[in-house]
Every structure is written in structure tokens, then in C-alpha cells.
Amino acid sequence: MMTATAIPLEHLLIVASLLFLIGLTGVLIRRNVLFLLMSLEIMLNACGLAFVAAGARWTQADGQIMYMLVLAVAAAEVTIGLGLILQLQRRYRHLDIDAASELSG
Amino acid sequence: MELVLFYIAATVSVITTTLVISRTNATHALIYLIVSLLSIAVIFFLLGAPFAAALEILIYAGAIMVLFLFVVMMLNLGPAAAGQEARWLSPGTWIGPTILTFILFLEMLYVLTGMPEVTSAIAVPPKAVGEKLFGPYLLAVELSSILLLAALVGAYHFGRRYMRARREDSS
Numbered sequence: 001m002m003t004a005t006a007i008p009l010e011h012l013l014i015v016a017s018l019l020f021l022i023g024l025t026g027v028l029i030r031r032n033v034l035f036l037l038m039s040l041e042i043m044l045n046a047c048g049l050a051f052v053a054a055g056a057r058w059t060q061a062d063g064q065i066m067y068m069l070v071l072a073v074a075a076a077e078v079t080i081g082l083g084l085i086l087q088l089q090r091r092y093r094h095l096d097i098d099a100a101s102e103l104s105g
Numbered sequence: 106m107e108l109v110l111f112y113i114a115a116t117v118s119v120i121t122t123t124l125v126i127s128r129t130n131a132t133h134a135l136i137y138l139i140v141s142l143l144s145i146a147v148i149f150f151l152l153g154a155p156f157a158a159a160l161e162i163l164i165y166a167g168a169i170m171v172l173f174l175f176v177v178m179m180l181n182l183g184p185a186a187a188g189q190e191a192r193w194l195s196p197g198t199w200i201g202p203t204i205l206t207f208i209l210f211l212e213m214l215y216v217l218t219g220m221p222e223v224t225s226a227i228a229v230p231p232k233a234v235g236e237k238l239f240g241p242y243l244l245a246v247e248l249s250s251i252l253l254l255a256a257l258v259g260a261y262h263f264g265r266r267y268m269r270a271r272r273e274d275s276s
């Protein structure tokens with residue numbers, strides 16, 4: 001079995017929060033739906049990193065279980081999001097998120 | 106040694122993630138995102154969570170990123186799309202949000218420093234994860250399976266309409 005090392009929890013949480021905030025910046029600054037989805041994936045992944053780090057700190061399996069649930073949510077979100085991207089591209093011939101304000105029905 | 110590896114992997118993941126959100130070409134951004142996910146998998150290994158690391162590579166870097174790549178291929182984005190991205194990504198649009206999120210990061214840094222906790226020296230083996238996953242967390246597993254089923258039905262619904270419209274366009 002692999003032994004874990006004494007990585008400071010605060011450094012792990014700093015990395016996770018930095019990744020989350022980079023993803024948040026991506027959501028704020030991009031207009032392309034494809035990049036928005038990628039930024040959402042980055043944010044979900046940063047949450048997963050924080051969960052696994054906390055699970056390793058207290059040597060509980062709960063952190064990894066929450067990571068798996070986050071993974072399932074990410075997979076579900078990305079399939080629906082990519083389906084919507086294909087519809088958006090077919091309807092408007094571009095991927096501007098502002099075009100989605102006219103979606104209805 | 107492991108600490109050095111952790112800092113290298115963390116730096117790589119932060120740099121590549123920054124590159125992901127600043128690219129104009131979607132394929133380049135995806136490749137950088139895969140590198141970022143692989144470095145996070147390295148961090149998981151160092152934390153003593155080998156199963157989470159394997160899942161990160163298999164599901165994130167494998168399945169989800171391949172899904173993204175297929176969609177980028179189907180969208181058939183050319184140099185014109187990259188040019189449009191470059192126009193959308195003017196400094197006036199990204200400086201404000203970047204500064205605001207950087208302020209958020211400084212606040213997180215202030216909160217997180219002064220916590221002398223270290224991750225424990227005992228790894229969490231996959232067996233413990235499995236026992237807990239199919240014991241107390243069985244309901245969560247069932248709920249996530251229902252969520253995935255709903256995503257499957259939704260993706261089929263969107264994709265069927267897309268393929269039918271595509272056939273009508275080509276005929």
C-alpha cells in the first residue's frame with residue numbers, strides 16, 4: 001500500500017481554491033459556450049481535489065466517495081451541456097452564450 | 106521528495122489551467138486541460154488516494170475530454186472561430202473579473218494560512234472506499250445512477266434532434 005506524505009493541508013486547499021477561482025474567471029470572461037463548459041469542469045475538479053485532500057487529512061474514505069459523486073455530476077452535466085452546444089451551433093451557426101437568451105420551448 | 110513532487114504538480118496544474126481559459130483555439134485548450142487533469146491525478150497519488158487518481162485519468166482525462174474532442178470535431182471550428190474568440194477576449198472584458206477573483210483568492214489565502222494541519226501519513230485504501238460506498242452511502246450511489254440515467258435520456262433527446270436536422274440539411 002502506498003503511504004501518504006505530510007503535505008500541508010493548507011497548501012492543498014490553496015491549490016484547490018486557486019483552480020476553482022481560475023475556473024470562475026473563465027466562466028466570467030469567456031463568451032463561447034464550449035469554454036464555459038470547460039471552466040465548469042475545472043471548478044468541479046477543484047471541488048473534488050478539496051474533498052480528496054480533506055479525506056486524506058482525516059484518513060476517512062468519505063472524501064473519495066464525495067469525489068466520485070462529483071465525478072458523476074460532472075459527467076451528467078457535460079453530456080447535457082454538449083448536447084445543448086450542438087443544438088446552439090445548429091440553430092445560430094456560432095457558440096455565443098448571449099444567443100441562448102433567445103432559447104425557448 | 107513527495108513534497109517537491111506535489112509542488113511541481115500543483116504549479117503545472119495551475120499554469121495549464123490558466124492557459125485553458127486564455128486560449129482562443131478550443132482544441133489547444135482541451136489538450137492543456139488534459140495536462141492539468143493529469144497533474145491533479147499525480148496530486149491524488151501523492152495523497153494516498155490511488156483509486157481517485159485512476160478515476161481522474163479514466164473518467165475525466167479519458168471519457169469526458171474525449172467527449173469534448175468529439176464535439177469540437179463535429180462543430181468543425183476553423184480559423185475564423187479562433188479569430189472571433191480573440192476579438193471577444195479583449196483586455197477590457199477580462200481585466201475586471203480577473204482582478205475580482207484575484208481578490209477572492211487573496212481572501213482565501215488569508216483564511217487558509219495559519220492552519221498548521223498536515224495530511225496524515227496513512228493512506229486511504231480503495232477497499233475502505235468501496236466498503237463505505239456500498240454500505241452507508243448506498244442511497245447516494247443509487248441517486249447518482251438515476252442522475253446518470255436522466256443525463257443519458259437528455260443527451261439522447263438533444264442528439265436525436267440534432268442528427269435528424271443534420272440529415273434533413275444534407276438531403
